[in-house]
Amino acid sequence: MDVNILYNVEHEMPLGIPIALYFYLTGLSAGSFIISTLAYGFGMIKFKPLGKIGVVMATSLLGIAPMILLIDLEQPMRFWHLILYLRITSPITWGTFLLTLYPLNCVVYGYFMFKGDLKRTKFFGLIGIPLALLVHGYTGFILALGKARVLWNTAIMPPIFLVSAMVSGLALMILVVIIKDFIIRRKKEPDRMLIYALGNFLVASIVLDLLLIGIDILVLLTSHTEAYKAAIMLLNGPFSLPFLGIEVFLGAIIPLFLLLLPFTKHWIPGLAVASVLVMIGIFAMRCIMVIGGLSIPLS
Amino acid sequence: MKNQTTHKKRYAMAIDLRRCIGCHSCSVACKAENRVPLGVFRTWVKIIEKGRYPNITRHFLPTLCNQCDHPPCVINCPVQATWKQEDGIVIVDEHRCIGCKYCLASCPYDARYINPLMPIIQKCYFCHHRVYAGLEPACVEVCPAKARVFGDLNNPREEITQLISKQPFQVLKPEMGTYPQVFYIGADSDAMDPFAGRKEWM
Numbered sequence: 352m353d354v355n356i357l358y359n360v361e362h363e364m365p366l367g368i369p370i371a372l373y374f375y376l377t378g379l380s381a382g383s384f385i386i387s388t389l390a391y392g393f394g395m396i397k398f399k400p401l402g403k404i405g406v407v408m409a410t411s412l413l414g415i416a417p418m419i420l421l422i423d424l425e426q427p428m429r430f431w432h433l434i435l436y437l438r439i440t441s442p443i444t445w446g447t448f449l450l451t452l453y454p455l456n457c458v459v460y461g462y463f464m465f466k467g468d469l470k471r472t473k474f475f476g477l478i479g480i481p482l483a484l485l486v487h488g489y490t491g492f493i494l495a496l497g498k499a500r501v502l503w504n505t506a507i508m509p510p511i512f513l514v515s516a517m518v519s520g521l522a523l524m525i526l527v528v529i530i531k532d533f534i535i536r537r538k539k540e541p542d543r544m545l546i547y548a549l550g551n552f553l554v555a556s557i558v559l560d561l562l563l564i565g566i567d568i569l570v571l572l573t574s575h576t577e578a579y580k581a582a583i584m585l586l587n588g589p590f591s592l593p594f595l596g597i598e599v600f601l602g603a604i605i606p607l608f609l610l611l612l613p614f615t616k617h618w619i620p621g622l623a624v625a626s627v628l629v630m631i632g633i634f635a636m637r638c639i640m641v642i643g644g645l646s647i648p649l650s
Numbered sequence: 651m652k653n654q655t656t657h658k659k660r661y662a663m664a665i666d667l668r669r670c671i672g673c674h675s676c677s678v679a680c681k682a683e684n685r686v687p688l689g690v691f692r693t694w695v696k697i698i699e700k701g702r703y704p705n706i707t708r709h710f711l712p713t714l715c716n717q718c719d720h721p722p723c724v725i726n727c728p729v730q731a732t733w734k735q736e737d738g739i740v741i742v743d744e745h746r747c748i749g750c751k752y753c754l755a756s757c758p759y760d761a762r763y764i765n766p767l768m769p770i771i772q773k774c775y776f777c778h779h780r781v782y783a784g785l786e787p788a789c790v791e792v793c794p795a796k797a798r799v800f801g802d803l804n805n806p807r808e809e810i811t812q813l814i815s816k817q818p819f820q821v822l823k824p825e826m827g828t829y830p831q832v833f834y835i836g837a838d839s840d841a842m843d844p845f846a847g848r849k850e851w852m
Contacts, residue, residue, distance in 0.1 A: 353702055354840045354847035360694040360713075362763045365754035425749020425769035432729040432748050443728035443752055498722050498826060499758035575825075577844075580851055589850070648844040648851070649760040650696065650713055 381487035382520010384409035392476035502644035602632010669797035676789035683788035690763035709838035715774035716830030723753035
């Protein structure tokens with residue numbers, strides 16, 4: 352039947368790019384922290400050069416990320432209400448504690464690492480892994496528990512966020528190692544094996560990320576009307592270019608080819624391009640999730 | 651009355667769409683009563699037109715905060731700035747709200763907004779300043795067709811209790827599990843569907 356809306360009110364979209372950027376930075380931070388603990392927490396000697404740079408990246412990125420959240424508040428001067436009047440059912444309250452504990456743990460872990468106290472480094476590294484997972488997992492819960500938005504309210508949202516954090520963290524580490532070895536210290540022999548090992552991890556996590564996204568879309572497509580419309584919005588609607596073009600094709604398929612094809616997989620500029628594309632793709636994913644989720648009409 | 655003092659109050663609203671004429675008086679009265687700034691609304695009347703000439707009708711859907719029994723905004727507010735009172739009204743403490751906008755993202759009814767003049771979150775609270783003074787909410791008082799009925803669901807003598815006991819009614823988005831306390835009598839399903847009439851979402 353012909354239906355026309357003559358008058359309706361839609362309120363302004365509450366969240367936007369700053370929140371997407373915040374999710375992106377916490378993801379990068381959690382990813383680089385976990386890579387940093389590979390050597391010092393789990394004893395994978397191959398990754399030892401990444402320990403220090405990983406913890407520095409993790410701490411500094413997590414210094415910036417909560418600032419973006421504060422700027423995005425309508426009343427930034429009242430941020431202390433978060434600690435005083437907490438409500439335990441809200442994922443933002445979980446985040447208040449995680450965003451306090453996790454950077455502190457990063458600083459302590461980094462301090463012992465730079466001092467060379469390997470036993471304590473391992474201890475704080477192992478404490479830090481669940482914290483890093485929770486810090487990024489809770490951002491997935493922020494979206495998953497926003498039950499009004501059908502694109503967010505799925506059980507697979509926290510795992511997608513964790514895996515995409517790993518993807519972007521690995522890409523960042525590859526870039527950092529390339530910049531460190533090939534641009535800053537040009538004369539030293541570069542650690543190619545380290546980069547190739549990170550590349551293999553990156554392939555595995557991109558594949559896992561694509562799988563989770565595919566599962567999400569498939570279930571949305573076969574679920575109720577609103578979910579179906581959200582899936583169509585991503586596949587053949589206003590968000591199909593950012594989703595299929597940037598997130599899936601540029602951010603996952605092309606890097607996968609660059610990392611797997613025999614004549615590009617040991618080519619350092621190719622790996623650098625793949626990492627940059629992956630990082631762009633993950634940022635696009637955060638923006639699509641936040642803005643796409645909010646652009647589904649409610650009234 | 652005796653009943654009113656012995657019972658706990660349970661405020662709710664019924665909107666009888668068989669009577670609604672789509673005059674927008676409720677939106678205007680709400681704006682005047684609560685000083686709602688330009689560009690945002692605590693209540694508005696969605697109007698759709700359906701059918702093909704000569705069989706064509708308009709349907710109205712006055713929309714406001716549903717004062718849900720299981721409000722996602724309350725569950726998700728990190729600073730306890732919004733809560734459900736015993737009398738059923740969900741209110742916002744404007745001095746405690748930090749403006750994280752998570753309640754806006756959680757509300758399935760788009761009932762909340764950011765006040766553009768004074769950056770805090772606001773929404774309809776059944777004009778509780780009027781209700782506690784013994785008056786009706788502004789939108790109810792002003793409705794010329796008496797389509798909006800406000801009252802205490804625990805009092806069987808009130809008009810709203812009789813109305814929703816006898817008439818078939820609907821609520822918005824029951825699948826969200828929010829248990830809304832705004833009851834629509836004779837609402838059109840296309841008016842209640844956010845996607846109906848949006849060509850870009852077909």
